[in-house]
Amino acid sequence: MQPANKMAVLKSFIDAKGLKSTSQRDFIAETFFKTNTHISLDELLSKVRKKTPNIGYATVYRTMKLLSECGLAIARQFGDGQTRYENLPEDGHHDHIICIKCAKIAEFQNPKIEQLQIEAAKKLGFTVVNHKLELYGYCPDCA
Amino acid sequence: MQPANKMAVLKSFIDAKGLKSTSQRDFIAETFFKTNTHISLDELLSKVRKKTPNIGYATVYRTMKLLSECGLAIARQFGDGQTRYENLPEDGHHDHIICIKCAKIAEFQNPKIEQLQIEAAKKLGFTVVNHKLELYGYCPDCA
DNA sequence: ATGAAAATGAAAGTTAATATCATTTAAGGA
DNA sequence: TCCTTAAATGATATTAACTTTCATTTTCAT
Ligand SMILES: [Mn+2]
Ligand SMILES: [Mn+2]
Ligand SMILES: [Zn+2]
Ligand SMILES: [Zn+2]
DSSP states (O other), X not given: OOHHHHHHHHHXXXXXXXXXXXXXXXXXXXXXXXXXXXXXXXXXXXHHHHHOTTOOHHHHHHHHHHHHHTTSEEEEEOSSSSEEXXXXXXXXXXXXXXXXXXXXXXXXXXXXXXXXXXXXXXXXXXXXXXXXXXXXXXXXXXX | OOHHHHHHHHHHHHHHTTOOOOHHHHHHHHHHHTOOSOEEHHXXXXXXXXXXXXXXXXXXXXXXXXXXXXXXXXXXXXXXXXXXXXXXXXXXXXXXXXXXXXXXXXXXXXXXXXXXXXXXXXXXXXXXEEEEEEEEEEOTTTO
């Protein structure tokens, strides 16, 4: 989805909930939609403050919470103690592999693993709603 | 491994590092070795204080850190904001499925998934050192 | 334009983890 | 057994990320 379309989705979500539009939130969202990393609130705040220095941390926090609610952002925790956000991926769900030396993050999709997860759960009588799969190891540069 | 053997492993780790034995640490470790759940520091502290009411949180914290270091305990984070510890499993590594309604935790082993993880990483040039796989969904009672 | 309701930003509060520090304790050697 | 010294303890303080509060500002339907 293009950033412009994402803005439209956000607008309708805001309308549907009876919320109001603000320049701060729009700018934070636009800035986030342009990212293609796994960005922390502090990082996003810095980015946003380059153009709009008086935006507050709480507004960035609340905006990302809103984007997560309406599915445009995904919150991730890679174990470094900070929540990171990424844009809803074009091509569906993916999982992550993180370099334990340089913190590089790579993404992968693996339908077989997904299927085996569902089966493993079924054996225990569980139904899977979501999951978290993170591999930790060394990237090509750090191996 | 029996609790008694675990105590022996802990003793040798303590000796090797030039640390000293204490009754508090021994009792915390013994208490932990008897658990078969995924226990938080607060829960373990309560358990310990039933017999030894004056043991401090910090000592439990430091003991579990030590047990993690010497491989007798595994620290887990299931996304509820608290670190939980479990005994080193008899039968090797396992992953978890957590009920999003009642918080029940089930465990499973799946060599196929493990193998596919390694292969997925390899395709990206990564080598896997460890991983985290958690399924979230509904348990049989909550489905 | 007006007024109700939402949004903002600064500041305060929360919570789990971690560090500090005065005091106590363990353990090897005199 | 008595010292000595380094480690352990427990109370308390600090940290860090998140979350809430609140006075003020802004939006937007009327
Ligand atoms: Mn990603
Ligand atoms: Mn387990
Ligand atoms: Zn790397
Ligand atoms: Zn359940």
